[in-house]
Amino acid sequence: MQExxxxxxTKAKQRILDADSMQLINEIRVRFLxxxxxxxxxxxxxxxxxxxxxxxLGKLINDxxxxxxxxxIEHEKNIAEREKQKKLKEExxxxxxxKNNRKIGALHPLxxxxxxxxxxxxxxxxxxxxxPEVELDYYNFExxxxxxxxxxxxxxxTFYINDNILxxxxxxAVQVRTMEEQKPPIRIVCPGKVYRxxxxxxxxxxxxxxxxxxxxxxxTLCDLQGLLDAFAxxxxxxxxxxxxxxxxxxFTEPSVEVDLSCVMCGGKGCSLCKGTGWIELLGAGxxxxxxxxxxxxxxKKYSGLAFGLGVERAAMIKYGIPDIRLFFENDIRFLKQxx
Numbered sequence: 001m002q003e004x005x006x007x008x009x010t011k012a013k014q015r016i017l018d019a020d021s022m023q024l025i026n027e028i029r030v031r032f033l034x035x036x037x038x039x040x041x042x043x044x045x046x047x048x049x050x051x052x053x054x055x056x057l058g059k060l061i062n063d064x065x066x067x068x069x070x071x072x073i074e075h076e077k078n079i080a081e082r083e084k085q086k087k088l089k090e091e092x093x094x095x096x097x098x099k100n101n102r103k104i105g106a107l108h109p110l111x112x113x114x115x116x117x118x119x120x121x122x123x124x125x126x127x128x129x130x131x132p133e134v135e136l137d138y139y140n141f142e143x144x145x146x147x148x149x150x151x152x153x154x155x156x157x158t159f160y161i162n163d164n165i166l167x168x169x170x171x172x173a174v175q176v177r178t179m180e181e182q183k184p185p186i187r188i189v190c191p192g193k194v195y196r197x198x199x200x201x202x203x204x205x206x207x208x209x210x211x212x213x214x215x216x217x218x219x220t221l222c223d224l225q226g227l228l229d230a231f232a233x234x235x236x237x238x239x240x241x242x243x244x245x246x247x248x249x250x251f252t253e254p255s256v257e258v259d260l261s262c263v264m265c266g267g268k269g270c271s272l273c274k275g276t277g278w279i280e281l282l283g284a285g286x287x288x289x290x291x292x293x294x295x296x297x298x299x300k301k302y303s304g305l306a307f308g309l310g311v312e313r314a315a316m317i318k319y320g321i322p323d324i325r326l327f328f329e330n331d332i333r334f335l336k337q338x339x
Contacts, residue, residue, distance in 0.1 A: 005060050008038050012068045016075050022083070025076050032068055039065050106339040110208060110327055113315045114191050117210055120234045121189045124227070126212070129188045131174035133195075137164050143176035144251040145290045159195050167195035172251065172308060175213040179295035184302045186215040191311070201323045208311035213287070215297065215304035221254065221286055224305040228284065232260050236318060239266065243278065252285025252306055263317060272320070279317055282309035 012032050019025050032039050042061045046054050107115065118128050131139075141153055151157060152169065159167040174190035190211045199205050214223070225244060232240045240263065244256040260281050262273035269275040287304035312324050319338075321327075326334050 002057075002060065004042065005064050008032070008042070009064055009067065013071060016068075016071050019075065020079065022076070022079055025072060025079060029072055033065065033072075039068065103336075104339070108327075108335065109315055109319065109338040110311055112338060113311050113318070114208065114210065117231075117235060117311070117314070118189060118191060120231055121212065124187075124230065126187045126189050129174050129178055129190045130192060131168075131171070131177055131190065133168055133193055134161065135166060135168040135173050137166060139173040139176045140166060140168050140170070143291070143294050144170075144172055145288050145294070146250045150250065156197060159197065169196050170194055170308065171209045171211040172306070175211060175306065176291075176295060178213070179215065179292070179297055184215045184217075184297060186213060186304070188213050201325065202313075202316075204312065204324050204328065207324070209308055210311060211306065211308040213304060213306050215287065215292070215302055217302055219286070219303040219305050221256075221305075224256075224284055224286070224307065227305070228258055228282075228307065232281075235314070236260065236263050241267070242281075244284075247283065247285075249283055249285055251288050251291050253288045255283070255285035258282045258284050258307070260317075264320065272317075281314070281317070282307055284308070 012028070015028050015031075016025070019028060031037055034040065039061065042064075043058075046058055046061070049057055106112075122128065141150070146152060158169055161167070171190040171192045171194060174192070175188070178186060178188055178190075190209075190213075192209065193206055194209050195206050196203075197205060212227075214227070221244075225242065228242050232242050239261075241261040243259050245259065247255045247257040249255040258281050259278040261267040262270060262277055262279055264270050264272045265277065267277035269277050273279050284305065284307035287306050289299035289303075292299040292302060292304065312327055315321060315327070316324065
């Protein structure tokens with residue numbers, strides 16, 4: 001039986017060392033240590049050995065079992081570690097690979113223009129004010145000295161909700177609200193959406209305006225031209241010039257249309273300025289004393305200047321955009337140019 005024990009030990013060692021997977025290790029464990037394994041069979045055969053040899057043989061068989069178990073456990077650890085390293089190698093992420101280049105978004109060109117214009121006026125000491133887009137008739141028309149028979153108040157020119165409520169046609173309504181709530185000195189710009197029933201290459205039923213208002217003592221038309229010169233040279237270019245042409249608006253007196261030298265040809269004449277060298281930009285003027293009085297401001301002590309420009313128009317001039325509808329079509333090919 002001793003020879004049998006040595007033979008089983010040699011055979012078990014060899015099979016264990018040859019095993020290269022956990023499955024083979026489990027099969028070897030069953031073959032030698034299982035219920036019907038070879039070492040278990042040796043233990044069962046002790047009953048046939050002479051009584052005086054049983055203790056010695058039993059010890060040898062138990063030592064055999066212990067040695068085989070130790071070798072199995074050790075080799076099992078080696079195989080487990082080898083399989084772990086193999087798995088880590090196969091599933092490893094190579095952090096040196098170039099990452100996916102995701103497209104980064106940016107401000108919409110209209111939002112960029114609004115921000116740039118507001119920053120310019122903030123630098124000149126202005127505050128930014130906002131107001132409701134669904135407005136009362138008083139703030140949109142009456143408080144701005146726009147009479148009931150004015151064409152702008154016709155139903156074909158304004159989106160009315162009822163006789164007294166409408167979608168604002170100009171952010172000037174914010175100026176009236178501000179003059180009611182805040183006494184001079186006042187320096188504000190009012191950006192926001194406005195609504196008019198127009199729709200073509202240069203008009204949209206919804207567009208953006210920025211209105212400006214200054215109310216203080218001794219404000220004149222010269223202050224207005226100086227302010228607009230500073231804005232145009234900062235927003236367009238340092239060589240941009242402005243000119244004032246007489247006009248009429250119910251809420252300013254005197255009123256002017258403001259042109260700027262063509263940003264494309266520098267005033268020489270081109271297709272953008274239709275050969276004139278000038279491009280109409282905005283309307284402005286000295287605040288009508290009646291508008292100040294409506295808001296409870298003493299027009300004998302205070303005067304003011306006001307101006308309003310369309311954001312889309314300013315953007316179209318600055319970037320040479322031919323059609324206002326491009327701003328609202330969400331064509332990524334157009335928008336990514338301003339990233």
